[in-house]
Amino acid sequence: MLKQVLRYPLWLGELLTGSKSFVANPLIGSRRLNRWGLHVARVVLAHGVMRLRMGVLSWRVPRDDRRQFIEQGFVIKTNFLPEAEYRALVEEVRQADGEVRQCCQGDAQTRRMLLSPEMLVDMPRARAVLRAPAFRRLMRFCAGHLRMPICHAEWVMNGVSDAPADPQTHLHVDTFQPTMKFWLYLEEVSDINGPFIYVPGSQRLSRRRLAWEYAMSREAKTHADRYTARGSFRVTPEQAQALGDAPPRAFRVPGNTLLIANTFGVHARGGAExxxxxxxxxxxxxxxxxxxxxxxxxxxxxxxxxxxxQRQRREQDKRAAARDVQASWHRIDADDAWPRNASADRYGEHG
Known part of the structure; x- marks a missing residue:
């Protein structure tokens, strides 16, 4: 009891951070406080602050990009790089020799290689893309922050086991605040390998969205879905239709496409073969x-x-090893941990 009382200042402080779990923090998960509007107040304040920061960072960001991101929740740019630069980038990423970590969710495996500044020393093409002034201005605007996003090379493998379906294929929102994710696709994306799905306009704070947030906050702590209980609300197809301006859009795109999304909006990873x-x-x-x-x-x-x-990951490795399990993002050292020997005709064919 005393230990719980002593933690209340920490839980109270978390209300002014990005903490989102309704089960980990009894204040965030309080049915009474959320009935009084705590969750909705955090949502509204977070969005107001984000719009203020985006306004500050809008200088020299193309007007069409700003409008699309604010109104639709995403920015998409095909043929992002010149053809020769794109093909050279794909080859460089495939031959990269960094630490590979894997997370298994359902029947999918996601492997990532951290593109730290030290790693980019030996990856001049990736470094040039990530440090290009126009790219950095767009990233900062969409993130509402001067600090650049943490970047990885990512390899998603679908249907690798008989486990239940990848939970990322269920429509959801990441958290209560506007957040930014980007993908620069190095292969064609189709219904075969799982396109990103997004509900246009669902990131805006309409009356329907706020009413839905209010209703979800009152039941999230005891919700049967553990992701919802942790603050990443799952969304039914019927709810998605009501929350956006249009039906969910699947981004079937050629390689060399840059996609940036506000993942407060309703989204998912599309089904794949x-x-x-x-x-x-x-x-x-x-x-x-x-x-x-x-x-x-x-x-x-x-x-x-x-x-x-990197330090957090090492600590997670140690804690997992002490329990004789793997960390959620664990190292992969196998020869086929990265697609270095994949056939060149699998990518870049659309420019």
């Missing part, structure tokens, strides 16, 4: 949603966030 996969550069940004200033964009801050992540 067993044995299929897709390769991309992937990154995400999720910052404290209640600080009105857009942060610091110095290179030492960027390096620091990678070092913090």
């Amino acid at each position: 067993p044995g299929s996969s897709r390769l991309a550069l992937w990154g995400m940004s999720r910052t404290n949603p209640f600080i009105p200033l857009p942060g610091l964009g110095f290179e030492w801050v960027n390096r620091l966030q990678y070092r913090v992540l």
Whole structure:
């Protein structure tokens, strides 16, 4: 009892951070407080702060990109790189020799290679893409923060086991605050290997969306779905239809397409054929949603966030080893851990 009382200052402080779990924090999960509007208040305040920061960071970001992201919740750019640069980037990523970590969810495996500043020393093409001024301005605007997103090379493999379906294929929202994820696809994406699905306009705070957030907050703590209980609400197809401007859109796109999405909007990973996969550069940004200033964009801050992540992963490895299990993101050292020897005709054919 005393231990719980002593934790209340921590739980209270978490209300002003990106903490989202209704089961881990009794204040966030309080039925009474949420009946009084706590969750909805956090949603509204987080979105107001994000719009303020995006306004500050909108300088020299193309107007069409800004409008599409604000109104639809995503930005899409096909033929993002010149053809020769794109093909060279794909080959460089496939031949990269960094630490590979894997997460298994349902019947899918996602493998990622962290593109830290140290890793990019030996990846000049990826470094050029991620440090291009226009790319950085667009990332910062969509993230509402000067700090660049943490970036990985990502290889998603579908249907690799007889486990239940990948939970990422269920329509959902990531959290209560606006967040940004991007994919620069290094292969064609189709119904074969699982396109990204997004409900256009579902990221906006309409009356329907706020009413839905309010209703979900009152039942989230005891919800049967564990992701919902942890603050990543699952969405039924009927709810998705009501929350957006249009039906869910599947992004079937050629390689060399850049897609940026606000994952407060309703989204999912599309269904895919067993044995299929897709390769991309992937990154995400999720910052404290209640600080009105857009942060610091110095290179030492960027390096620091990678070092913090690497240290966290090492600590997770140690804790998992002590329990004789694998960390949720664990190292893979097998010869086929990365698609280095894949046939070149699998990518780039659409430019």
